[in-house]
Amino acid sequence: MSGGPASTTAARREVVLGLRSVSKRFGRVVACDDVSLDIGAGEIRGLLGQNGAGKSTLMKIVAGFVRPESGELTIHGKTLGFGDPVVAAERGIAMVHQHFSLVGPMPVWKNVTLSDRGHTRVDRSGVSRQITEVGRRYGLDVDPDAIVDDLSVGERQRVELLKCLRRQPDVLILDEPTSVLTREESTALFRVLRRLARERGQSVVLISHELDEMLEVTDRVTVLRDGRVVSTVESAEASADSLAHEMLGQDFAVSAEVLGLSVEGSHASRARTHAPPRRRAAPAGHDVPVLELADIKVTSAEGHALLDGVNLEIAAGEILGVAGVAGNGQEELTGLLSNLIGPDSGEVRVEGRPIRTGRGRQLGRAGVGVIPADRHDSGCVLEMTVAENLALGSLDGMVRWGVVRQQQLHELGRRLVADFRIITSSLGAPLRSLSGGNQQRVVLARELARKPCVLVAAEPTQGLDIGARGYIWDRLREAAATGTGILLISSDLAEIMALSHRVAVINRGRIIGTMPRADVDTAELGRMMGARTHDRG
Amino acid sequence: MTAAEASPPRPAAAVAVRPPRLPLSDYLRVGALLAISIAAAIGCAALLLSVTGSSPATVFGAMVSGSFGSRVALTATLNHTGPILLVALGALAATRSGLLNIGQEGQISIGALFGVAVGLAVDAPRGITLLLILATAAVAGAIWASLASLLRFTRGGSEVITTLLLNFVGFQVVSFAVNRPWLLQEDLPEGSVLSASPQSNPLPPAGHLPTLAQGPGFRLNSSITLAVGLALVLAFLLARTRWGFELRTVGLNPRAARRSGVSPALVGSGALAISGALAGLAGGVLLTGTAFRVNDGFSNNYGWEGLLAALVAGSVTLAVIPSSLLFGALRAGSGVLAATGVSPTIVGAVQALVVIAVTLPLLYLNRRRLRALLQRTGVSRT
Ligand SMILES: Nc1ncnc2c1ncn2[C@@H]1O[C@H](COP(=O)(O)OP(=O)(O)OP(=O)(O)O)[C@@H](O)[C@H]1O
Ligand SMILES: [Mg+2]
Numbered sequence: 001m002s003g004g005p006a007s008t009t010a011a012r013r014e015v016v017l018g019l020r021s022v023s024k025r026f027g028r029v030v031a032c033d034d035v036s037l038d039i040g041a042g043e044i045r046g047l048l049g050q051n052g053a054g055k056s057t058l059m060k061i062v063a064g065f066v067r068p069e070s071g072e073l074t075i076h077g078k079t080l081g082f083g084d085p086v087v088a089a090e091r092g093i094a095m096v097h098q099h100f101s102l103v104g105p106m107p108v109w110k111n112v113t114l115s116d117r118g119h120t121r122v123d124r125s126g127v128s129r130q131i132t133e134v135g136r137r138y139g140l141d142v143d144p145d146a147i148v149d150d151l152s153v154g155e156r157q158r159v160e161l162l163k164c165l166r167r168q169p170d171v172l173i174l175d176e177p178t179s180v181l182t183r184e185e186s187t188a189l190f191r192v193l194r195r196l197a198r199e200r201g202q203s204v205v206l207i208s209h210e211l212d213e214m215l216e217v218t219d220r221v222t223v224l225r226d227g228r229v230v231s232t233v234e235s236a237e238a239s240a241d242s243l244a245h246e247m248l249g250q251d252f253a254v255s256a257e258v259l260g261l262s263v264e265g266s267h268a269s270r271a272r273t274h275a276p277p278r279r280r281a282a283p284a285g286h287d288v289p290v291l292e293l294a295d296i297k298v299t300s301a302e303g304h305a306l307l308d309g310v311n312l313e314i315a316a317g318e319i320l321g322v323a324g325v326a327g328n329g330q331e332e333l334t335g336l337l338s339n340l341i342g343p344d345s346g347e348v349r350v351e352g353r354p355i356r357t358g359r360g361r362q363l364g365r366a367g368v369g370v371i372p373a374d375r376h377d378s379g380c381v382l383e384m385t386v387a388e389n390l391a392l393g394s395l396d397g398m399v400r401w402g403v404v405r406q407q408q409l410h411e412l413g414r415r416l417v418a419d420f421r422i423i424t425s426s427l428g429a430p431l432r433s434l435s436g437g438n439q440q441r442v443v444l445a446r447e448l449a450r451k452p453c454v455l456v457a458a459e460p461t462q463g464l465d466i467g468a469r470g471y472i473w474d475r476l477r478e479a480a481a482t483g484t485g486i487l488l489i490s491s492d493l494a495e496i497m498a499l500s501h502r503v504a505v506i507n508r509g510r511i512i513g514t515m516p517r518a519d520v521d522t523a524e525l526g527r528m529m530g531a532r533t534h535d536r537g
Numbered sequence: 538m539t540a541a542e543a544s545p546p547r548p549a550a551a552v553a554v555r556p557p558r559l560p561l562s563d564y565l566r567v568g569a570l571l572a573i574s575i576a577a578a579i580g581c582a583a584l585l586l587s588v589t590g591s592s593p594a595t596v597f598g599a600m601v602s603g604s605f606g607s608r609v610a611l612t613a614t615l616n617h618t619g620p621i622l623l624v625a626l627g628a629l630a631a632t633r634s635g636l637l638n639i640g641q642e643g644q645i646s647i648g649a650l651f652g653v654a655v656g657l658a659v660d661a662p663r664g665i666t667l668l669l670i671l672a673t674a675a676v677a678g679a680i681w682a683s684l685a686s687l688l689r690f691t692r693g694g695s696e697v698i699t700t701l702l703l704n705f706v707g708f709q710v711v712s713f714a715v716n717r718p719w720l721l722q723e724d725l726p727e728g729s730v731l732s733a734s735p736q737s738n739p740l741p742p743a744g745h746l747p748t749l750a751q752g753p754g755f756r757l758n759s760s761i762t763l764a765v766g767l768a769l770v771l772a773f774l775l776a777r778t779r780w781g782f783e784l785r786t787v788g789l790n791p792r793a794a795r796r797s798g799v800s801p802a803l804v805g806s807g808a809l810a811i812s813g814a815l816a817g818l819a820g821g822v823l824l825t826g827t828a829f830r831v832n833d834g835f836s837n838n839y840g841w842e843g844l845l846a847a848l849v850a851g852s853v854t855l856a857v858i859p860s861s862l863l864f865g866a867l868r869a870g871s872g873v874l875a876a877t878g879v880s881p882t883i884v885g886a887v888q889a890l891v892v893i894a895v896t897l898p899l900l901y902l903n904r905r906r907l908r909a910l911l912q913r914t915g916v917s918r919t
Binding site (some may be wrong): 338339340359360361362363364365370372377378379380381382383384388392393395399402403404406 | 777782792793799800
């Protein structure tokens with residue numbers, strides 16, 4: 001098969017995966033409502049929908065992790081029973097989940113074999129060879145002996161992919177694989193997907209919130225709304241605009257800005273289409289920066305510098321965007337301001353006062369809120385309820401005699417669930433039962449509602465649908481307008497350009513330049529960000 | 538609420554506050570499983586008993602009547618349940634904060650040892666003596682457990698190992714004290730030989746737990762009310778207070794706890810201290826309720842049984858009450874059995890079979906819960 005557009009032929013291909021009238025409800029939430037779907041051999045199918053539309057649930061049904069109430073599933077025309085992931089895997093269905101399922105302290109090769117069955121002994125060198133070989137074939141290089149905890153997010157994603165590809169699945173399901181990847185990593189992933197589809201005739205289902213990605217890589221896109229299939233369109237005939245229309249319904253206007261950004265060509269031109277947001281004059285008495293990092297150094301256990309003398313200042317009401325290639329110190333910067341690590345030297349000052357970080361309550365009490373890049377790491381407690389997660393770290397106002405006042409807890413919960421349109425079956429549901437985007441909303445809602453004086457927002461809109469993305473951008477601007485200083489750390493340049501008043505570039509643990517938004521030259525920015533590749537190996 | 542109908546901020550449609558449940562069928566299945574596994578256990582036990590030459594019918598009859606069959610039996614069950622429940626509550630407080638305290642045997646012994654020392658030394662009115670003994674026992678248990686948190690939070694030594702090893706140190710301390718005339722060894726009348734198992738002097742009546750009911754051959758002490766009362770208190774503390782909230786956060790995600798300003802070390806050592814205090818209190822209750830003296834081997838497996846009761850109860854705090862009752866009943870029942878002349882080894886085996894029969898279905902239930910969780914997250918461990 002050639003690499004040309006295959007959209008027209010896709011429709012006529014043999015159906016590999018068929019879903020008939022599949023319905024699944026969780027309590028009062030209808031996750032899938034009478035869904036029927038046919039995926040052809042060698043087809044790349046996009047799945048699009050708002051947070052909580054039922055995308056992940058539908059795919060988990062296909063892979064056997066969730067058992068629906070009714071419906072039928074066929075693979076190569078033969079019926080496949082529901083609810084058995086082992087059987088589904090044997091019949092050629094493989095899935096990379098929205099949230100990684102790797103065991104951190106184990107090496108890559110062991111992780112890859114974890115889901116193998118019937119092995120009493122794993123042939124280590126054989127597996128390692130296979131990983132290298134499959135990796136080379138698809139351009140997914142990973143060291144089989146590396147410990148997963150030491151890998152970057154992009155590399156972890158590769159491990160997840162290798163885990164699936166090793167078994168040569170007929171249907172590969174990827175649930176929001178790109179929300180944690182950089183542009184370059186996404187592009188590389190898409191190359192792999194196209195090769196799989198075109199050369200080996202494997203089918204791919206791709207879930208993503210990025211419309212341009214969808215148009216770029218898929219043959220057809222199925223749009224879900226409230227658990228129902230709204231439409232299935234040929235990607236070649238669709239536009240970001242039309243997809244957004246299908247997906248959002250009447251709510252379309254809300255996301256005009258985000259959409260505007262995601263349809264126009266490159267990042268650079270996208271960003272230019274929007275006037276930089278105005279910065280409000282800082283309120284009187286706030287001429288001290290709300291956040292100052294003075295010569296912060298953080299060293300890893302092995303002794304190399306993770307943050308190498310970072311100096312930063314954020315004024316009240318200012319949004320400072322930190323641009324950079326992932327892995328250049330962003331994680332440590334968030335960790336430092338999340339109370340997870342203390343600096344080896346240097347000082348953190350909030351509103352002029354030195355603050356101890358790494359332990360104690362000082363950071364939180366001083367009014368520093370954090371939206372961590374990995375929500376599951378320190379952003380939430382999956383086994384606690386939605387209401388409890390919304391109150392995490394802001395109990396101060398609702399405790400009397402040491403007792404958390406339930407009424408206030410639920411009051412807050414109800415308010416935030418409504419404001420941020422969090423979809424949950426109840427305030428008492430464990431956070432784990434929420435869809436990925438809704439978990440992210442819980443974290444966002446909590447941190448924004450605290451009205452912090454400093455807000456660290458790392459990848460704040462990751463996993464959000466485009467409707468919600470615009471809403472969150474507005475909320476971030478609103479927070480800045482009321483005096484919050486925001487440190488925006490994002491791998492999405494468009495997001496940085498859309499929100500920031502000033503842009504700083506982080507490279508190898510240093511801030512190598514800061515400029516006002518108006519002066520940003522995207523080419524120059526890209527050059528500064530990429531500077532590391534030459535001397536870092 | 539159904540899925541996103543995204544219009545400008547809308548009121549949350551009646552958000553119910555109710556924890557999610559497994560489908561009813563799962564509970565029914567667990568019930569059926571419970572019946573089957575108990576039947577299987579009884580079958581195995583019967584086989585074992587007939588092979589070793591006892592009559593299964595008599596033995597089972599004795600176990601049931603020895604735990605619930607009469608007022609005497611019921612009293613024995615409840616008197617055992619009290620201290621077991623106290624230990625279980627402590628074990629629960631620790632596990633909720635992500636720590637595993639398995640040093641209850643030692644904490645019981647140390648608690649009782651210091652309790653008896655205080656009880657023998659003071660000469661105060663009834664209520665005060667009793668309170669002093671129980672308070673001392675609790676504090677001693679807490680300090681004993683805190684040795685483990687010291688090692689854990691300053692040196693990184695696993696609390697599982699240290700609490701376990703501290704058991705043996707605790708036993709030695711008790712043994713040392715009751716073997717030294719100048720310490721706690723019993724004052725024997727002039728000329729009499731030492732008793733085979735060295736022990737302390739008995740507590741004066743001012744140091745006895747109040748009696749709830751008594752009659753010929755039985756005396757029900759108030760340990761059960763104390764324990765049930767504390768169970769309710771602990772359940773409330775865990776579910777509703779800031780302390781409980783932070784403790785659960787630390788246990789479930791220490792990094793999120795740190796980010797929200799909660800110190801895992803502080804919360805963890807507090808939980809371990811409480812865990813030790815409750816075990817120490819169990820020692821005090823055993824001392825003032827039934828034993829009245831301290832001797833070698835005082836803890837007599839109450840610690841392990843309490844720990845098991847907590848593990849069986851799993852994630853539902855108040856489930857420790859029935860699970861402790863089960864262990865208390867088994868203890869009472871097998872006490873009677875031993876008196877009928879069946880070998881203690883066989884009694885132990887029968888007891889273990891019953892425990893397995895009851896816990897297996899509960900483990901299955903937990904597995905279902907876990908699977909449900911995995912399904913939600915989509916973590917595949919096939
Ligand atoms: N185990 C569960 N228990 C209760 N509700 C659930 C469970 N799993 C999913 N849901 C609900 O089903 C709905 C669909 O969830 P799903 O994860 O499929 O959404 P999604 O389309 O993948 O969203 P996102 O873009 O945020 O990842 C959500 O409202 C979610 O709250
Ligand atoms: Mg999802």
